[in-house]
Amino acid sequence: MNAIVKQDSRLPALQMDEAELLDVLQSSLYPGASHKSIKMVLGYCKAAGLDPMRKPVHIVPMWDNKARQMRDVTMPGIGLYRTDAARTGEHVGTDEPIFGPMVEYDLSGTKVTVPEWCKVTVYRMVGGMKCAYTATEYWVENYATAGKDTTAPNTMWKKRGRGQLAKCAEAQALRKGFPEVGNQPTADEMEGKTLDMGPADVAQAPAAPPALQPYPADQFAANLPKWREVIESARKTADDLIQFAQSRSPNTLFTEEQKATLRDIKPVKNAAATDVQPKGEAAAPAADSCPAPTFAHVCDKLHAAKDVDALHLAADLVSQVPDTQQQAELNELYEQRLGEFASG
Incomplete structure (x- = not known):
């Protein structure tokens, strides 16, 4: 368990x-x-x-720096940490607290003699092994003050300095050995402390995305001949081209009529491939209907592009260039040309 x-x-x-x-x-x-x-x-x-x-929990009055007033805060007691650790079925003991040397403090005119520190070790069975988790806490870092305007300890920390410090050390050891019991400080650790909530973080609402606009009819008409060539040559299907074009212009959306126009365009079959070969003669090798574009060809297309859509179409050819180094150079050219259109 x-x-x-x-x-x-x-x-x-x-x-x-x-x-x-x-x-x-x-x-x-x-x-x-x-x-x-x-x-x-x-x-x-x-x-x-x-x-x-x-x-299992305590009500702890604390000074709220933000509200500038005292407020009650609900916090677990050391008993709850002990109970939760025991319920894991893996808590196998807690050592008696070990105290450091006695020291004297003068706090707002109140002199107290208390142990400088306290160390507590708890044990947990992990994978069949008894593991120790030790915490050391210092009195001066844990004691509760008698009020927000004094450094003098309150009555409990004056009368039971060792006992209160031991509970703080044990709570820290239990948190280390049994993190599932929680990370909230106990009431003994927070009594008399100041609750510093800090400035509130105001989350900014994300800006609304720009409304999608229909793909401009004049641009569609101007690009249609180039898109027709791409579809008829089987370099792209109509749906591939629609997806590609809209990814390049994410704020525009093809109308259903524009999509239907592109989908009506069909690839043109290679006539040579359908010719019947004379009997007894070997078929002539079919010409490649779509040879891989060369570096120079794509480079010229990128340079010659007159608008962003033509540039995107030229960029679509980059991946078909066999040499990866040349692809990288063409992509750099594409980004450069894209920047030119954006700036001017």
Whole structure:
């Protein structure tokens, strides 16, 4: 088993009338908390399939730098991390916390003597091996202040400096060993901290693509003789040519009438191939109806193109040139000519 087992969402507490449950929680587990804040707890528990009567999460008052006021934030407790790690079936123990040397701090006139750091190791079975995950946390980086305008520790961190620090180190070790339990800091780690939401990122709506315009009738009439030659010579089918032309001018769309005109053009068969050969005589080799264009021929076509459509038709011949190096040179010429039309 390597997945956290969630509780049944049909927990007795969650089947109670909400108003009644809010009163129960307010009078027992969350005294002094508003109904609004307790509703956040219920939402958290419903989403995660947790029993709110076990107090898996805490309500932590925090200073919101952006709103410039205190606000309640719902955060998991260390007990929830321990429970989720145990439910994986792979948590095989946690060492006793190891504390660093005792140090003294003078914080806004309040002197405290506390362990400098705490180290906790948790163990997980991975592929049949017992693996250790260790985290070290420092008291001065974790303690909760008595208020937003002082650096003095609050009552809990003055009275239980070692215990609070040990819970912070254990939470970090559990996150390292069991990342599926979550990455959110626990209430013990965030108590007394400032909630810095930062500036909101405003996503810019993508610009609407330009509306498709019908392929200009005059350009269609001007290009039709060249397109007819391409289709009749079987170098492209009508549908291939339509797709190619529209890929070169993505903001235009052939009308159904224009498509029908192109599709009515059929390839012209090689008459020599249909001649009946005299009996007893070997058939003359059929002439290649579509010889591969030469580098010079395609180069001349690219230079001679009078508009973008003629340039696109010439570019269609590049891939038929046998030499790949010559293809690369022709593609460079095509890009150069395309730039000329675009700029002028």
